Amino acid sequence: MEDVSQSISRTNPNSQLLVVRGDPTTLIPTLCKKWGITHLCFEQDLSGYARRRDSSIRQLVKEQCKGVEIVEEQGHYLYSIQDILEKNGKKPTMSMSALQKVVSKLPDPPRPRDAPKTLPDPILPNHGNVKDRISALKALAETLSDIEHYSVDKTSKPDLNAASAGGDRLPDAEKGRVSCYDTVYGPDGLDSKSKTEERMVQLFGVPTLASLGMNPSAAGALPEAVIKGGETEALRRLDALLKRKEYMATFSKPKTSPAQPADDPATTVMSPYLKFGDISIRRLWYDVQDVIKGYKGKDKTSIPENYEGQLLFREMYAVGELALGDEYQQIRNNKISRYMDWYLPNVYDSDGKRVEPRPRGDEASERRLELFVQGQTGFPWIDALVRQLRSTGWIHHLGRHSLAAFLTRGQCWISWERGSELFETWLLDWDPCANPGNLWLSCSAYFSQYFRVYGTASFPAKYDKSGSLVRRYCPELKDFPDKYIYAPHTAPIAVQKQAKCIIGKDYPHPMLDEKEEKAKCLARCKAAYGAGYYGTSKEVLEGKAEAILRKAHGQPDPEMPDTGKAVSKVSKIPDWAKPAVDIKDGGAKLKSAPPKSQKTTSAKTEDHDEDEDDQHPDTADHDDEHVGEKEDGKGRGKRAVGDEGEEDEEEDHTRRSKRQRTSAGRSAAVSKKK
Known part of the structure; x- marks a missing residue:
């Protein structure tokens, strides 16, 4: 947002992006009247919350602001998602081929337009054309004087985060933490009565974490973002990619390595910029297509694994969200989501209303989830991915696969709803459609080959036998030999001592037995598929499906993790922890057969x-x-x-x-x- 504002000011020094804060359903109609707005323009947002918000605002503006023209444009996707849904019989597109079949009948997406070279001076009510930006901001501030959260001096309000009030904020706010948020309207103590230039810039400027009373360092944020935001950075990245013609023309997402960090990725990392609107999906689509057309070499890739295919997946999941509404985000009443007897699912009352906050489930699963969130599962590949995600906001899509599968059908058997919440919390490129769409990794929808399980050692070893990502994000393991980097608990105690890391003390012992839990999960999946329940099934809605499935598969409840137990003497890596590749100096060699x-x-x-x-x-x-x-x-x-x-x-x-x-x-x- 700051980048956009600066871009506007460079084009016309008398203008900038005006950021206002408040409930949009009350603030937007108010400003339409106060500022003499003639056109209300916005990009269409099809996610559930946005649909309800925009519908309310449209209705209020029509009722309260006569003469205001509402202009709504589709720009977040290549195609009109409503058109795709209609042409697919108002059903979700459950495969890439289904999506391609539909969009082949639609007009090509329009090519992007260049940014304007000039912008007119803003016109203020009762002031005419603006000739001075600060004067204009002061005039606009006067119109906010009767809006409560702009007129009240918040320094006079009690500090709910002060130590004296039982909060976490220390006398030196820069060293304190804010745990209670009573407002996100603006900087502490900022009100429209203060007319200094600094105050005016802050009043309509892009909010910072500090202005909202939040301390980034106390929250664990890095001093400098690994993935920098803004249109300028997005265009710089795109320009660099377009110069790599062979890379873009032969791009194959499954063949890129999840073992590379965010600051040296194997993929393009353009998803955060699409999510925040820093770059147009049409610009990305056509610029990449033009480069691919000009490539005369061999090995061009095709949909879905090529770059165009990755962009089309966004459309596929958006159709699913629009078709199902809020139920797309959950299992209950979700007609495409298979029902499985997950632990820690959403909880509903007798009227079918979701209970929030979620009541605690069984303590063993709650503990597994806590260790997962902390990056302390005892599985280095999983822990490194979680730690990378929490510190940078991004991990490779195959890393996301590993985490999602491990948490659900792979080992933990925890509801994909919990994984969806975590990704929503951590991901820079979180999207309300694509994020729940990844329920396919739990084999709940879109994908049913539950017998394919990501190994915690075999899968990363395919890409990096030395475990560089683990050594970076789990530094306590950095001195382990390559042989043990993905399964350090199998290392002899002498090796652990030499690595200055005792498993069960300096790094946790695995919180579960990977092989044993995988077998249990496979049995559960088989029972769930045999029963054929979905989120709309009668047995699910009546609360009977869980007991039926657990009786069918007969698997016991999970046991409480013990990550601090001592490691017994080990002379070799057990079969279940062995990689699916033999790691040798010359590279990875596929095994000819699985262990007995x-x-x-x-x-x-x-x-x-x-x-x-x-x-x-x-x-x-x-x-x-x-x-x-x-x-x-x-x-x-x-x-x-x-x-x-x-x-x-x-x-x-x-x-x-x-x-x-x-x-x-x-x-x-x-x-x-x-």
Whole structure:
């Protein structure tokens, strides 16, 4: 926002971005009348909260502000999400091929326009054209004098965060913390009566954490952002990417490494800039397409794993959110989300209303969740990802896969609703549609191959045998040999002492047995798929589904984690902790077969891949986009249960789709745009 304001002022020194604070449903109609506004212009936002907010404001402005023209433009997505939903029979697009089929019938997205070279002087009511920005701000401030939160001097109000009031703020506010927020209207003590230039700039300026009484350092924020915001930075990054023609033309998201940090990423890291509107989706789409068209080399990639495919996933999840509304964010009443007997799910009262704050669930799962949030699970790959995410606001999409799968169907069996909340809290590029859309990693929707599990050692070892990300974000483990970096609890005590890190003391012992919990989760998934419950099922709404499923699979409740237990003498890495690759000096070599114990597990939990006829009537799982299993003689997909160590879901789609493109409808339908 600050970057936008500065850009406006550079174009016209008499103008800037005016930031006002308050309830939009009351403030916007008020300002329309006070400032003589003739046009209310805004970008369409289709998320649930925004739809309700904008609907209220539209109605209020029509009723209270006669003559004000409302201009609403679609710019956050390439296509009109409403049009996609209508052409798909008002149902979510459950696969990339379904989305492509629909958008192939829509007009091409319009190309972006260049930013204006000039801007007119602002016109103030009763003042005419503005010739001096500060004078204009003072005149605008006078119009706010009867708006309570602008007219009251907040220094006279009690400080709810003061130590004397039982709060956490120390006498020196810079060293204190703010834990009680009674307002986000503006800087402490700032009111419209103060007419100094500094006050005027603050009054209408972009709020800072300090102006809201928050101390970034006390909250654990880094001194300097790893991913800097703003349009200027977004355009700089885009320009650098467009110069890498081969990289963009051969871009394959599943083949990029999740083991690289945010300041040296294997991907483009443009998602935060799209989320905040720092760059136009149309600019990104067409600039990338133009570069790809000009590339004459080999190995061009295609949808969905190429860059265009990544952008289209945003559209797919937005259609799901618009189709389902608020239920898209939860399991209950969500007709595309399978019901599984997760621990720590949302809780509802007898009237079906969500209980907030969520009552505590079983203590073992609550403790697992706490350790996960702290980055203290005892699994270095998981802990490094959590710590990176908390400190930078970003991790690679395959890192997100690892965390989401581990927390849900992989090992912890905790509801994807809790994972969605955590990502909402931490992610810079959090999106109200794409974030819950990642429920597919729990195999609740969009994806059903629950037998594919990300290994906590095998998966990262595929990309980085030395564990550089772990060494950076779990520095207590930095001196462990490569052999043990992803499973340090298997290191002999002599190795631990040499690394100056005793497992169970300096770094936690694993909070659960990965192999054992994986087997339990597979049994739970199999039972859930066999029952076929969804968020709208009668048994779910009546609260009976959990007991039915737990009786069906017979798995015990989780045990309380003990991350401080002493490590027994170990002479070799146990089978369950061994990577799916043999780590040697020359690189990673795929093993020819899984361990015997793994084969045994496979025999007991043979994959339960859905038949088309068994699917929920209102959905069409996009497993055809993510198929990677071997075909048996009867045409039914089968694959042994094992760690995710060979390929990713988008890579699967590419390999499969090459065999399946037998009609124009299933070909890359957006190719006409290239």
